[in-house]
Amino acid sequence: MSQIPSTKQQLFQVAKAVCVVAGLSFAFMSTSHAQDKPSGKRSIAEQYIQDMKEGKISEAGDDDHVVQELIIKRSIPITYKYINILMNTPNAFGPGVACTTCHNSNDPSKSYRGLDLSTCKGIIEGSTEKPKRALFTPGTEAKRDILIRRLRNNRMPLGQGFEQSTYTPNHMMVKQWIADGAKNDDNFKKNVLPLFTTANAFGPDTPACTACHMSNQEPPSFHELDMSSHAGIMLGADSVAKGVDKATKVIVAGSPEKSFIWQHLSEDRMPPGISPAEPRDHPNTTILAAWIKQGAKCD
Amino acid sequence: MSQIPSTKQQLFQVAKAVCVVAGLSFAFMSTSHAQDKPSGKRSIAEQYIQDMKEGKISEAGDDDHVVQELIIKRSIPITYKYINILMNTPNAFGPGVACTTCHNSNDPSKSYRGLDLSTCKGIIEGSTEKPKRALFTPGTEAKRDILIRRLRNNRMPLGQGFEQSTYTPNHMMVKQWIADGAKNDDNFKKNVLPLFTTANAFGPDTPACTACHMSNQEPPSFHELDMSSHAGIMLGADSVAKGVDKATKVIVAGSPEKSFIWQHLSEDRMPPGISPAEPRDHPNTTILAAWIKQGAKCD
Amino acid sequence: MSQIPSTKQQLFQVAKAVCVVAGLSFAFMSTSHAQDKPSGKRSIAEQYIQDMKEGKISEAGDDDHVVQELIIKRSIPITYKYINILMNTPNAFGPGVACTTCHNSNDPSKSYRGLDLSTCKGIIEGSTEKPKRALFTPGTEAKRDILIRRLRNNRMPLGQGFEQSTYTPNHMMVKQWIADGAKNDDNFKKNVLPLFTTANAFGPDTPACTACHMSNQEPPSFHELDMSSHAGIMLGADSVAKGVDKATKVIVAGSPEKSFIWQHLSEDRMPPGISPAEPRDHPNTTILAAWIKQGAKCD
Numbered sequence: 001m002s003q004i005p006s007t008k009q010q011l012f013q014v015a016k017a018v019c020v021v022a023g024l025s026f027a028f029m030s031t032s033h034a035q036d037k038p039s040g041k042r043s044i045a046e047q048y049i050q051d052m053k054e055g056k057i058s059e060a061g062d063d064d065h066v067v068q069e070l071i072i073k074r075s076i077p078i079t080y081k082y083i084n085i086l087m088n089t090p091n092a093f094g095p096g097v098a099c100t101t102c103h104n105s106n107d108p109s110k111s112y113r114g115l116d117l118s119t120c121k122g123i124i125e126g127s128t129e130k131p132k133r134a135l136f137t138p139g140t141e142a143k144r145d146i147l148i149r150r151l152r153n154n155r156m157p158l159g160q161g162f163e164q165s166t167y168t169p170n171h172m173m174v175k176q177w178i179a180d181g182a183k184n185d186d187n188f189k190k191n192v193l194p195l196f197t198t199a200n201a202f203g204p205d206t207p208a209c210t211a212c213h214m215s216n217q218e219p220p221s222f223h224e225l226d227m228s229s230h231a232g233i234m235l236g237a238d239s240v241a242k243g244v245d246k247a248t249k250v251i252v253a254g255s256p257e258k259s260f261i262w263q264h265l266s267e268d269r270m271p272p273g274i275s276p277a278e279p280r281d282h283p284n285t286t287i288l289a290a291w292i293k294q295g296a297k298c299d
Numbered sequence: 300m301s302q303i304p305s306t307k308q309q310l311f312q313v314a315k316a317v318c319v320v321a322g323l324s325f326a327f328m329s330t331s332h333a334q335d336k337p338s339g340k341r342s343i344a345e346q347y348i349q350d351m352k353e354g355k356i357s358e359a360g361d362d363d364h365v366v367q368e369l370i371i372k373r374s375i376p377i378t379y380k381y382i383n384i385l386m387n388t389p390n391a392f393g394p395g396v397a398c399t400t401c402h403n404s405n406d407p408s409k410s411y412r413g414l415d416l417s418t419c420k421g422i423i424e425g426s427t428e429k430p431k432r433a434l435f436t437p438g439t440e441a442k443r444d445i446l447i448r449r450l451r452n453n454r455m456p457l458g459q460g461f462e463q464s465t466y467t468p469n470h471m472m473v474k475q476w477i478a479d480g481a482k483n484d485d486n487f488k489k490n491v492l493p494l495f496t497t498a499n500a501f502g503p504d505t506p507a508c509t510a511c512h513m514s515n516q517e518p519p520s521f522h523e524l525d526m527s528s529h530a531g532i533m534l535g536a537d538s539v540a541k542g543v544d545k546a547t548k549v550i551v552a553g554s555p556e557k558s559f560i561w562q563h564l565s566e567d568r569m570p571p572g573i574s575p576a577e578p579r580d581h582p583n584t585t586i587l588a589a590w591i592k593q594g595a596k597c598d
Numbered sequence: 599m600s601q602i603p604s605t606k607q608q609l610f611q612v613a614k615a616v617c618v619v620a621g622l623s624f625a626f627m628s629t630s631h632a633q634d635k636p637s638g639k640r641s642i643a644e645q646y647i648q649d650m651k652e653g654k655i656s657e658a659g660d661d662d663h664v665v666q667e668l669i670i671k672r673s674i675p676i677t678y679k680y681i682n683i684l685m686n687t688p689n690a691f692g693p694g695v696a697c698t699t700c701h702n703s704n705d706p707s708k709s710y711r712g713l714d715l716s717t718c719k720g721i722i723e724g725s726t727e728k729p730k731r732a733l734f735t736p737g738t739e740a741k742r743d744i745l746i747r748r749l750r751n752n753r754m755p756l757g758q759g760f761e762q763s764t765y766t767p768n769h770m771m772v773k774q775w776i777a778d779g780a781k782n783d784d785n786f787k788k789n790v791l792p793l794f795t796t797a798n799a800f801g802p803d804t805p806a807c808t809a810c811h812m813s814n815q816e817p818p819s820f821h822e823l824d825m826s827s828h829a830g831i832m833l834g835a836d837s838v839a840k841g842v843d844k845a846t847k848v849i850v851a852g853s854p855e856k857s858f859i860w861q862h863l864s865e866d867r868m869p870p871g872i873s874p875a876e877p878r879d880h881p882n883t884t885i886l887a888a889w890i891k892q893g894a895k896c897d
Contacts, residue, residue, distance in 0.1 A: 044708070066694075100380075167351065273365035396665060417679070
């Protein structure tokens with residue numbers, strides 16, 4: 001399909017040369033009302049057209065590329081009305097029942113964690129069962145907050161269902177190690193590190209952490225994360241891409257709940273049962289995060 | 300990925316032994332508020348965690364496993380609000396238009412069977428066109444009632460579209476035989492049984508019933524159903540799994556409408572056009588049945 | 599599965615013969631209330647059953663076959679309530695965010711083209727940003743109108759994302775040629791025709807128009823459209839199937855916006871990012887067009 005006979009190629013070159021010149025005079029004929037406005041006065045459609053003409057729209061890539069380019073980068077306001085639809089609609093963040101089937105009341109005997117995602121107030125209030133917990137901070141980046149985390153992050157190691165316990169002795173061993181300061185001590189060397197380097201440590205038929213996170217080089221190591229040594233774990237993720245000083249810390253010594261390693265070991269991705277193969281950056285997850293960053297307004 | 304070098308294996312064994320002991324002292328640090336409560340006082344989240352710790356959550360399997368474990372087994376109330384969303388939303392029970400595109404009024408000239416699925420009253424009232432018919436009995440198991448049946452059961456034989464008639468002479472032959480008492484008489488032997496054992500009897504390019512239901516052994520016979528003889532048909536399905544006395548009857552002599560065989564021959568699965576390969580136990584179908592069993596409440 | 603032993607075949611033939619006779623007497627036992635009514639008095643369910651019995655329902659084929667047979671052909675009223683759901687629900691017309699994420703206000707600084715698809719008034723009003731434009735004419739066939747076009751038509755040439763400019767000099771060359779009368783002059787021969795016959799003319803890694811539209815014969819030429827000559831282009835699409843006089847014109851000389859060729863070159867399919875492999879005749883797109891043809895009523 002893409003082979004061009006040489007004579008056509010020549011015509012093509014001529015045509016392009018002509019077009020470049022012709023383009024100058026054609027420019028005014030299309031959306032000319034957008035051309036002379038300062039960008040602050042342009043509508044989002046005009047700005048989009050201008051960016052498209054100038055090749056400023058990034059190449060397709062991530063699953064949320066469309067949302068990033070057309071909505072997020074242009075600060076289109078996300079309405080609560082749409083957030084409400086996402087919370088109540090099956091398959092909104094990937095195949096599965098709606099969020100509100102399990103989280104639709106602040107009564108913990110009827111709704112998991114006393115979490116009511118069926119109202120704006122309930123979303124902002126978060127889990128009302130002890131320990132009470134907000135799901136995010138309105139007006140801030142929410143990617144690492146629990147609401148978005150639960151929709152994005154696959155439980156590690158990959159391959160286990162929500163029915164597998166996250167309270168095994170091995171899980172508790174890691175949690176306690178972080179709580180105790182995440183030190184490079186004998187306990188770490190003898191008891192903790194082997195859990196990261198051994199298959200089936202956190203669930204049946206699961207790979208070792210180091211099967212995917214074995215060095216600071218990606219590929220083959222996902223997120224440039226090295227879980228084969230204390231130094232690698234404390235260095236964190238993306239140390240090459242971001243630089244050592246700006247690498248993403250995966251351990252917050254003393255705080256398992258704030259440590260990405262513990263979050264990944266203990267939190268199931270929602271909706272429950274979703275395949276890890278489903279896009280993590282689902283367009284609607286990105287929209288939900290944008291609503292939060294825009295202030296999580298209810299009107 | 301799952302190969303473990305022997306030295307690591309040893310470390311792993313040690314680690315696990317340590318962890319089992321350690322686990323005892325770690326137990327109190329996580330959700331300790333749940334530990335001492337009698338199960339009746341636990342929140343559903345606490346009960347879930349307890350079950351997970353004790354390995355009481357079944358292994359993933361059926362398509363509605365998530366819903367069974369997290370919602371049905373824990374008696375989470377299903378709201379009409381969610382049922383209303385399911386009735387009005389495309390793709391709610393598998394790929395297809397919303398139920399209410401065809402069933403949204405009690406006027407039989409505008410809505411199939413005068414069935415209004417757009418209101419709670421309409422769902423409970425059922426088909427208002429003669430013959431009037433409720434779709435289920437609130438408060439009871441609904442798996443065999445028509446609303447759930449239509450969403451779960453593939454029309455038999457597999458492979459024919461909704462456009463193929465269910466009123467052919469062969470269909471009528473089976474219906475009349477059941478209406479007349481489903482006897483093992485000459486009419487059955489000469490006219491009815493051959494329809495079950497012959498390809499293309501109920502539609503073009505369709506297998507014989509006995510291609511899939513040929514004995515009481517599964518595999519190869521689906522549902523342990525033997526349609527190759529009068530005795531097999533009257534015995535019913537799952538006679539090995541459930542025992543002969545508790546086998547599922549597929550014929551109610553004198554009542555074609557109550558006979559599973561006739562239901563399967565004459566009812567198209569909804570939404571129309573859905574592939575038989577789509578999960579029969581769709582999570583939202585299971586939720587709809589649970590709402591009915593909980594009493595089909597409208598508030 | 600479809601092999602029939604000869605003795606069974608004989609039984610089958612007998613059974614069928616018996617059934618045909620038996621069918622006459624059986625007919626009254628099922629939906630007999632439908633049999634004697636003139637078709638105008640039948641409910642849609644009765645009419646459907648009658649059509650099914652008479653084999654008047656077309657064989658499954660197109661993606662919207664179900665909707666065509668059960669809804670469109672029977673003039674079931676489409677409610678604005680359902681249209682509103684389609685506009686607000688993710689994945690309603692294929693995988694993607696809801697229409698209203700980008701089109702939910704008549705403020706062009708917040709909503710692309712000042713288009714508000716979140717209200718019935720807004721849908722009917724269309725784009726309020728200059729140039730103002732209605733999306734369809736209520737009560738008329740809408741397949742070629744912009745609302746349906748945007749949901750159905752893949753941008754040509756296939757394979758480029760919405761981020762690729764539709765304002766390149768080559769695009770402008772074609773637009774100007776149509777605006778100037780689409781003549782078979784030197785400009786066409788030297789500058790325009792080569793764009794249609796050359797790969798990568800309208801975007802990187804895209805085939806020539808003539809790779810798929812090379813003659814009046816389908817196959818191999820899609821839509822029997824020949825873009826390899828001025829005569830072929832002016833003849834239009836489907837000239838064999840419809841006849842030369844009724845072929846679908848792809849050029850309206852002087853009006854690029856009305857010319858299918860320009861529409862296909864310049865309009866991205868919605869939702870943005872949708873794969874060209876997704877069904878063009880999505881059931882819900884057909885329903886949306888039917889709502890328009892029925893008058894686009896808001897109540």
